Amino acid sequence: MKLLFKQRLFSWFDSYDIYDENNLPVYHVQGKLSWGHCLQIYDQTQNHIGTIKEEVLTFLPKFNMYLGEQYIGKIYKEFSFFKPVFHLDCNDWKIQGDWLEWDYQIVTSQGQLIATVSKEVFHLTDTYVLDIILPQNAIYVLMIVLAIDAEKCSRQN
Structure with a gap:
């Protein structure tokens, strides 16, 4: 399953539209x-x-994730020198990626691929392609990408 994650250009607050591979809005x-x-x-x-x-x-960024109103876990940034490292305390998943935070993978602790995330360049706003192996993981992957993008935006401001 592929999702296209696009930040809206003109918005007072963070606002994104998420489309499927047929360019139909999903989220x-x-x-x-x-x-x-x-x-x-x-x-x-x-x-x-x-x-x-x-x-x-908090000393380093932390984001709580809720499915509906139910708390499901946290994603937080760990201290590192050369590339950002994020940790998840849910689903037994971890994040592996490059130092620019443009391309990364979400994998299980055993290394099984959950999703790949790639940033598309030459857009006016943040645009990512989320390639998700199992459709039932889409909302979890979306939450992770949102948290990482929000942390990156906070750091750049």
Whole structure:
């Protein structure tokens, strides 16, 4: 399953549209006014299905993930010198990637591929292709990509 993740160009808060391989909208992500990033994920019929919420006042960035209203885990950045390292405390998954954070993989602790994420260059806004092995993992992969992109945006501002 492929998803195309596009940040909206003109928006007061973080806002993204997620399309399938046929360029049909699948998810919409809307940033909410809060202390730290708060991104709410909606399906194509505007049902709220998940939230990414940044913890504030932490040494390194941490994002809590919610499926509906249920807490499912956290993604957090670890201290490293040359390339960003992110850790997940859910699903027994980990993130492996390059130092630019443009291309990375999400794998199980045994190394089985869950998804690959690639940034498309030459766009006005952040645009990623998410190639997800099992469709039921799509929302989890989307949450991870949103958290990493939000952390990167915070660092650049």
